[in-house]
Amino acid sequence: MESRTRQAITACLILATLMQALDTTIANVALPYMQGSVSASQDEIAWVLTSYLVTSAIMTPPSGFLATRFGIKRVLLVCFAGFTVASMLCGAAQSLTQIVLFRCLQGAFGAPIGPLTQTVLFNINPPERQGRAMSMFSMAIMVAPVLGPVVGGWLTSDYSWRSVFYINVPLGVLAFIGALIFLPDTKVDSRFKLDWFGFSTLSIAVGALQMLLDRGSEKDWFSSPEIIFEAVLAGLTFYLFLVHAFTASRPFIRPGLFKDRNFTAATLFITSLGITSFAALSLQPPFLQELLNEPIVTAGLIMGPRGVGTIVSMLVAGRLIGRVDIRLILFTGLVTMGWAFYAMSRWNLDVSNTTIMIVGVVQGVGQGLLMVPLSTLSLSTIAPQDRAEASGAYNLARTIGSSAGVSIVNSLFTHNVQVNHANIASVVTPFDRQLNATHVSAFWSPFTAGGRAALDSVINQQAQLISYNDDYKILMLATLVTLPLLLILRKSKKLDAEVKAPAQ
Numbered sequence: 001m002e003s004r005t006r007q008a009i010t011a012c013l014i015l016a017t018l019m020q021a022l023d024t025t026i027a028n029v030a031l032p033y034m035q036g037s038v039s040a041s042q043d044e045i046a047w048v049l050t051s052y053l054v055t056s057a058i059m060t061p062p063s064g065f066l067a068t069r070f071g072i073k074r075v076l077l078v079c080f081a082g083f084t085v086a087s088m089l090c091g092a093a094q095s096l097t098q099i100v101l102f103r104c105l106q107g108a109f110g111a112p113i114g115p116l117t118q119t120v121l122f123n124i125n126p127p128e129r130q131g132r133a134m135s136m137f138s139m140a141i142m143v144a145p146v147l148g149p150v151v152g153g154w155l156t157s158d159y160s161w162r163s164v165f166y167i168n169v170p171l172g173v174l175a176f177i178g179a180l181i182f183l184p185d186t187k188v189d190s191r192f193k194l195d196w197f198g199f200s201t202l203s204i205a206v207g208a209l210q211m212l213l214d215r216g217s218e219k220d221w222f223s224s225p226e227i228i229f230e231a232v233l234a235g236l237t238f239y240l241f242l243v244h245a246f247t248a249s250r251p252f253i254r255p256g257l258f259k260d261r262n263f264t265a266a267t268l269f270i271t272s273l274g275i276t277s278f279a280a281l282s283l284q285p286p287f288l289q290e291l292l293n294e295p296i297v298t299a300g301l302i303m304g305p306r307g308v309g310t311i312v313s314m315l316v317a318g319r320l321i322g323r324v325d326i327r328l329i330l331f332t333g334l335v336t337m338g339w340a341f342y343a344m345s346r347w348n349l350d351v352s353n354t355t356i357m358i359v360g361v362v363q364g365v366g367q368g369l370l371m372v373p374l375s376t377l378s379l380s381t382i383a384p385q386d387r388a389e390a391s392g393a394y395n396l397a398r399t400i401g402s403s404a405g406v407s408i409v410n411s412l413f414t415h416n417v418q419v420n421h422a423n424i425a426s427v428v429t430p431f432d433r434q435l436n437a438t439h440v441s442a443f444w445s446p447f448t449a450g451g452r453a454a455l456d457s458v459i460n461q462q463a464q465l466i467s468y469n470d471d472y473k474i475l476m477l478a479t480l481v482t483l484p485l486l487l488i489l490r491k492s493k494k495l496d497a498e499v500k501a502p503a504q
Contacts, residue, residue: 005182006124012178013117016080017140019171020110023052023087025148029285029300030161037161038096046410047214049282050403051100054210055107057399058203061252061392063112065194072116072186076179079116082109084172091165115391120183147307149285153300198252201241206400208234213407217414253393257382263390265488266378267397269330272482273370274401276337276475279409280344280363287468288356291349291461298353305357309364310371317372326373327486333369334483336362341476345469349461377489409471416470420463428459 027034027048035045066075086105093099155163212230219227245251258264281303288299313333320329340363347356378394 008178008182009124010121012175012182013076013120014140015171015178016076016113016175017117018144019168019175020083020113021140021144022148022151023106023110023168025144025281026152026164026167027161028281029149029153029289029296029303030156030164031282032286032289033156033161033296034099038094038099040096041218041414044096044214044218046282046406047096047100048103049278050210050214050406051103052107052110053278053399053403053406054206055104056111057396057403058206059108059111060115060395060399062194062199063115064389064392065192066112067116067119067186068189068192069194071188072120073179073183074185075112076116076120076183077176079109079113080172080176080179083113084169084176087165087168087172091162115395149300149303151300153297157295157297193250195244195248195250195252198241198244198248201237201244202252205234205238205241208237210403210407213404213411217411253396254386254389257386257390257393260381261488262377262381263394265485266374267394268485269370269482270374270378270394270398271401272478273367273374274398275405275408276341276479277367277405278402279405279471279475280341282406283409283413283468283471287347291464291468292351294353302353302356303360306360306364309361310368311364313365313368314372317369321373321376326377327489329369329373331483331486333366333373334479336366336369338366338476338479340366341472341479345472345476347465347469347472349465409474412474413464413467413471416467417460417463420466421460424459424462425456428455 031045031048034048083106086102086109089102090099093102152164155167208230212227212234216227221227245253245255284303285299288294288302289296317329340359343359382390
């Protein structure tokens with residue numbers, strides 16, 4: 001393949017990857033604006049994030065089947081076009097239901113872009129250029145989460161929240177035209193089949209579980225017939241998926257993969273990391289904008305350094321693998337992230353932007369120290385012919401963890417705000433001498449309508465602050481509770497040898 005053609009293909013595919021990865025974070029800082037526009041509560045507006053993640057999780061594993069059955073070029077063209085149209089529909093949406101539906105379409109069309117882009121870049125480059133190509137691909141994956149909050153804040157501030165979706169249109173069109181002109185066709189195997197029963201049961205189980213987590217707080221959990229139905233449906237379909245996986249000749253995900261201790265531990269680790277990292281990203285924008293009254297652009301800039309810490313630590317971790325015990329790198333990453341969440345759990349309304357950025361950088365460093373070793377560890381002892389399937393299962397676990405984490409922390413936040421508000425309000429009475437002081441009663445008098453409204457606003461603010469702190473404590477515990485998984489990994493010398501020389 002000519003050098004210019006290779007460069008053109010690389011450019012359009014990296015652009016598409018950047019576009020798809022950008023949408024995992026670009027909407028975060030715009031959530032409060034969307035919330036007001038469509039009259040949604042905080043746990044409801046989180047569906048904008050979780051719907052995208054869930055459909056991405058469901059559609060990532062079948063990427064290999066689609067490419068084999070229909071050809072990589074055809075699948076990528078459909079994905080580029082579908083993602084672009086879905087982005088336009090998200091921008092034009094007039095209700096929460098419409099936004100969530102169109103975000104599902106975005107996730108479905110966007111899911112195959114990453115795996116297939118990685119495959120194409122690997123295939124079109126000779127061995128001596130494959131490392132550089134994978135570095136460019138990884139950089140796009142790493143840079144997008146950094147740019148997301150900053151770009152999203154700028155677009156929402158200067159235009160509207162709808163612009164965070166419309167920005168995908170020119171990017172998608174350019175990627176589509178480039179792939180249509182330069183991307184070569186690949187062989188198609190019409191005989192290749194997908195385990196539709198396994199795929200369907202797992203998809204229904206994931207979707208039902210996500211609906212349960214998203215709507216549980218609103219419906220008062222298991223006092224609602226809807227939540228009971230979703231719980232039964234999730235449990236039943238997951239049971240059928242497991243039975244089918246252990247009995248079918250070619251199941252959707254082979255249980256035999258989990259006989260590998262390193263792969264199993266890495267999958268559990270990445271699930272926990274998905275829960276904590278995305279949950280933190282969903283909590284920070286409303287904390288900055290609603291509690292600290294930061295402008296949306298400032299909120300995006302405050303969140304940006306977190307990604308810088310991730311990029312730097314990923315580069316460092318890549319050099320350390322094979323030289324330092326991989327378990328030590330993972331231990332350092334877990335402890336670093338745990339400390340960051342502990343620091344967040346102690347924030348108050350006087351916390352400075354500098355402190356938030358420093359803690360964000362530390363959290364990003366911890367995340368980077370986990371991501372690179374886990375990506376290497378997950379496939380290092382898997383046979384080459386099984387790596388595509390193992391990669392799909394690994395990324396599925398990460399995405400499910402991300403969507404579940406966002407739902408759980410937002411549900412807990414909503415519940416805890418109500419509890420904390422009631423607890424604080426129960427000790428605020430007209431007989432409190434402090435409220436009767438002249439300099440206080442002028443603003444927070446319990447005897448006037450305006451004073452009671454101002455007092456309720458302060459109580460609600462404190463209730464929210466305590467709820468954020470409680471969520472960060474839970475994320476700290478969710479991070480540290482995975483430390484015993486390090487014991488599952490094989491001993492240092494053997495493990496390092498396997499990482500340096502993967503199974504053949």
